[in-house]
Amino acid sequence: MTLWSRFRSWLRATLRRSRMESEMDAELRFHIEARAEDLLRGGVSRQQAIRQARIEFGGIERAKEEGRAARGITFLDEMMQDFRYGQRVLRKSPGFTVVAVLTLALGIGANTAIFSLIDQVALRWLPIKNPEQLFELKQNFLIPEYEKMSARTHSFSGIFASDTGPMIAGIDGVSQNVRGKFVSGSYHSVMGIEALLGRVITPADDQPSSPFVCVLSYNSWKSRFALSSDVLGKTITLKRIPFTIVGVTPELGREQGADLLVPMVTHLPLSMKDNDTVRVFGRLRSELSETQAAAELTFIYQQILTESAGSRPTPEQQRLILEKNIRLRPAGRGGLEGFSTQLRILAGVVGMVLLIACANVANLLLARGAARQREIAVRLAIGAGRWRLIRQLLTESILLAFLAGCLGILLAFWGSQLLWAFFSEDPTSLSPDLRVLGFSTFLSVLTGIGFGLLPALRATRVNLTPALKEGDLRLGYSSPRAAGSRWGLGRSLVVLQIGLSLTLLIGAGLLLRSLQNLSKVDVGFDRENVLDMWVMPTMVGYDTSQEHNLYWQLLDRLNALPGVQSASLSRLQLFSGFWARPVSIPGYAPGTKTDDMRVSCNTTAPKFFATMGIPLLLGRDFTPADSATAHQVAVISESLARQYFPGENPLGRHFRFTGEDATGDVEIVGVAKDILTKFREESNRSSRAAYIPFTQAPSTMTGQAVIEVRTAANPRDIAAAMHAAAQALDRNLPVDSVQTQDQIVNQSLGEQRSLSGITAFFGLFALLLASIGLYGTMSYLVGLRTKEIGIRMALGADRQNVLFMVLREGMLVTLVGIGTGLALGAALTRLLSNQLYNLSSTDPLTFTAVSLFLLLVALVASYLPARRAMRMDPIATLRYE
Amino acid sequence: MDKQLDLLQGTLDMLILKAVSLGPLHGYGILLRIQQISKDRLEIQQGSLYPALYRLEHQGWIASEWGESENKRKAKYYKLTAAGKRRLQAETENWNSMADVIAGILGTKPEEV
Numbered sequence: 001m002t003l004w005s006r007f008r009s010w011l012r013a014t015l016r017r018s019r020m021e022s023e024m025d026a027e028l029r030f031h032i033e034a035r036a037e038d039l040l041r042g043g044v045s046r047q048q049a050i051r052q053a054r055i056e057f058g059g060i061e062r063a064k065e066e067g068r069a070a071r072g073i074t075f076l077d078e079m080m081q082d083f084r085y086g087q088r089v090l091r092k093s094p095g096f097t098v099v100a101v102l103t104l105a106l107g108i109g110a111n112t113a114i115f116s117l118i119d120q121v122a123l124r125w126l127p128i129k130n131p132e133q134l135f136e137l138k139q140n141f142l143i144p145e146y147e148k149m150s151a152r153t154h155s156f157s158g159i160f161a162s163d164t165g166p167m168i169a170g171i172d173g174v175s176q177n178v179r180g181k182f183v184s185g186s187y188h189s190v191m192g193i194e195a196l197l198g199r200v201i202t203p204a205d206d207q208p209s210s211p212f213v214c215v216l217s218y219n220s221w222k223s224r225f226a227l228s229s230d231v232l233g234k235t236i237t238l239k240r241i242p243f244t245i246v247g248v249t250p251e252l253g254r255e256q257g258a259d260l261l262v263p264m265v266t267h268l269p270l271s272m273k274d275n276d277t278v279r280v281f282g283r284l285r286s287e288l289s290e291t292q293a294a295a296e297l298t299f300i301y302q303q304i305l306t307e308s309a310g311s312r313p314t315p316e317q318q319r320l321i322l323e324k325n326i327r328l329r330p331a332g333r334g335g336l337e338g339f340s341t342q343l344r345i346l347a348g349v350v351g352m353v354l355l356i357a358c359a360n361v362a363n364l365l366l367a368r369g370a371a372r373q374r375e376i377a378v379r380l381a382i383g384a385g386r387w388r389l390i391r392q393l394l395t396e397s398i399l400l401a402f403l404a405g406c407l408g409i410l411l412a413f414w415g416s417q418l419l420w421a422f423f424s425e426d427p428t429s430l431s432p433d434l435r436v437l438g439f440s441t442f443l444s445v446l447t448g449i450g451f452g453l454l455p456a457l458r459a460t461r462v463n464l465t466p467a468l469k470e471g472d473l474r475l476g477y478s479s480p481r482a483a484g485s486r487w488g489l490g491r492s493l494v495v496l497q498i499g500l501s502l503t504l505l506i507g508a509g510l511l512l513r514s515l516q517n518l519s520k521v522d523v524g525f526d527r528e529n530v531l532d533m534w535v536m537p538t539m540v541g542y543d544t545s546q547e548h549n550l551y552w553q554l555l556d557r558l559n560a561l562p563g564v565q566s567a568s569l570s571r572l573q574l575f576s577g578f579w580a581r582p583v584s585i586p587g588y589a590p591g592t593k594t595d596d597m598r599v600s601c602n603t604t605a606p607k608f609f610a611t612m613g614i615p616l617l618l619g620r621d622f623t624p625a626d627s628a629t630a631h632q633v634a635v636i637s638e639s640l641a642r643q644y645f646p647g648e649n650p651l652g653r654h655f656r657f658t659g660e661d662a663t664g665d666v667e668i669v670g671v672a673k674d675i676l677t678k679f680r681e682e683s684n685r686s687s688r689a690a691y692i693p694f695t696q697a698p699s700t701m702t703g704q705a706v707i708e709v710r711t712a713a714n715p716r717d718i719a720a721a722m723h724a725a726a727q728a729l730d731r732n733l734p735v736d737s738v739q740t741q742d743q744i745v746n747q748s749l750g751e752q753r754s755l756s757g758i759t760a761f762f763g764l765f766a767l768l769l770a771s772i773g774l775y776g777t778m779s780y781l782v783g784l785r786t787k788e789i790g791i792r793m794a795l796g797a798d799r800q801n802v803l804f805m806v807l808r809e810g811m812l813v814t815l816v817g818i819g820t821g822l823a824l825g826a827a828l829t830r831l832l833s834n835q836l837y838n839l840s841s842t843d844p845l846t847f848t849a850v851s852l853f854l855l856l857v858a859l860v861a862s863y864l865p866a867r868r869a870m871r872m873d874p875i876a877t878l879r880y881e
Numbered sequence: 882m883d884k885q886l887d888l889l890q891g892t893l894d895m896l897i898l899k900a901v902s903l904g905p906l907h908g909y910g911i912l913l914r915i916q917q918i919s920k921d922r923l924e925i926q927q928g929s930l931y932p933a934l935y936r937l938e939h940q941g942w943i944a945s946e947w948g949e950s951e952n953k954r955k956a957k958y959y960k961l962t963a964a965g966k967r968r969l970q971a972e973t974e975n976w977n978s979m980a981d982v983i984a985g986i987l988g989t990k991p992e993e994v
Contacts, residue, residue: 009939035927059928062928071939
């Protein structure tokens, strides 16, 4: 109540400023005149009466000023004054302003960029009603399991299933790649999404007998149909099946977004053959906690699994079922999953950069404060309050930071696009929105206070008498009296800068060394001169025998191409993941509980080992005779042979695949050398590999394959011919991402590479700032000691002595900084340890090399001012004083 | 005339509230009213009266309105608001109990301790 009336009165006073002023004038005039009239009645002359009324009243201007203060508008007035003054001051020293603004802009920009990225992937809520109620049930569900789940659970007010994947859509006779999404009929109503045009998908669309319909996202409506309203009723072909477009829905961002939505009932015919699981989401009832719901869901899920295990589950099956549980994950906004470590490291890095930038500008301000000591002393002497002066100096800093913030937002806009490209292939528009602008404004103000406060406090702590007297005003910076200690704030700031930049450089050094280690790893196959190309016959409706025919024909054509040494194919691309299948071996019992008897399985065509450069140690390669109807064969890896057939010849021995795609006996016909399927193996599982002919693959491992070709010369040269060969067999055959195997291996290092690149960039930038700081401080100190140096030289000190005196000073600061940096580095790089490969987070070589590098740079930065000191003419310096 | 007393710190606000509680007054009128009630024993700095008025108005305890003075001149009149009435009551009680306590302390004789 009073707060509101106070605010109203303040607002009135602020907005109707001139009216308030004139009313105040009128009121005070009335008072004095009324008093004068009373005095007049007492018998004095008119002139005398007015004079006395004025005297009695006291200072009119002071009363007015206090009156304004009482209405709470002085603060604003003074702020405007400070602002105008600050603007003039900054314009008068453009060099300082430009350096400070650029330094801070990079700091603020980098932080804003990282923030907008984190905001995009993790913080922003989905544009749906009550997004906080939405949870994902963390488990891989088969569609029938989802259906039972949805019928039995009471934890949710609504539940839906979805599955995303690439699709080839025939739009107006042209094949286009789209991000497709299968959704259960309840999807739109549970999410609370309304159609922008037409209608959404309903439960009635999700029936086996319903006509095929689909819904477009806004972006694909815009890019593929130019926002035309005629789009409703048009058809899109997916795997030769026509789907009618019935509506357009809004965009949902990275996690939930897709170009094209179709009912879940089409999942079986449309999706890739290896994909039979869906993700399940639900809206949690408000009266339930996550734990309660998870308990209920886990119970139901285990019940469902038990029912499908048949009437007599084995104890082993029962144990496995009881191990399965359901966890709830908030799905109302993007999770940090998959991004977290790198984003956190980057956030730490840019935070340090901002701190260094602040220290740098604080140092500049400190020197300026020293230069402005006379001005400040004069103002204090004529009665300015210290707090008032501090506020004015702070306004200047905030103004600087604000300018930097504006520039920083531009930098961030550009930088976050780059960053996004490092982390994700999804096209997402990262436009700086209000939240991001708010963040950087807040950051700017904080920064302004952060770097401005200490210098302002220091600058206003002036000993007036010496400062006002003629003499060496600048002494305040270094003299023990003003600085409080011999060491001084300026030097401490340089120490901080050197320490932090050393930490960043150490981090960058470790990441780069680890990258180097990774690129030297022997992957077990020859990645040079191999070209990979994905073909996806299942996406245009091939059945298995058509698919096999296609592969044989394609391989024949490719093997006949000039420049091709050999061509083969595999279901899984090397270095893009592996497929674990459980096996059993007659006469072998797993010795330890940790051995889950799973091996990484890949399907191959003949010549695969020759094409990929994997040496066959024993036995033979596959041939076309290993057909679907021939007896089943496999080539196993060295590790697998060593573990399951120790000291024996595995050729001719048998094993079986168990689990979902169980087989009969498979004969081992060859042993190949181990390969890596990715860097940083968590276990040796993927080196225990079994290769089978693609003709004998279970249906889950068919549908698509990567064609591999070994060439004599540059593999890029035959990319076009390879593509043409596939298109010649079927014009509609989806062919994707023709890349060299070397690229694929390198791509798996992409995140590591960008992380170390960004860290190295900021580390070097930090070093640049730190050396500017050191150079500035040393030059400043040399300037202060001009007279002293002149006297020393006049008394016979030789130039070498002077040089070493200044260098020693600079090196002392540097060494303390390096000590700080090493300690900080040792503490912080531990956080990097899971990003490092074959490298300790306190790798002595990196720590030493980076410290030496920094020492060298610091030596140059303090040598320049030292040389200037050495070359001083003693006569000139003494005469100047 | 009796010897004038300096105003105790913080009491001016209370006196102004009391003065306008008796009826709307302009600034000069408030000054006269206080002097009249106190029988001229209180010395009020005229210059400090207006900041105090603005402060009270800012806090919502008094409200102002332009009106006509006794000699037909435009003047700004202040009157007590409902919040101001409560405030005055609270301050009065506070003052009275404080005065009792202080008087009690100061009136203590050696044999009573």
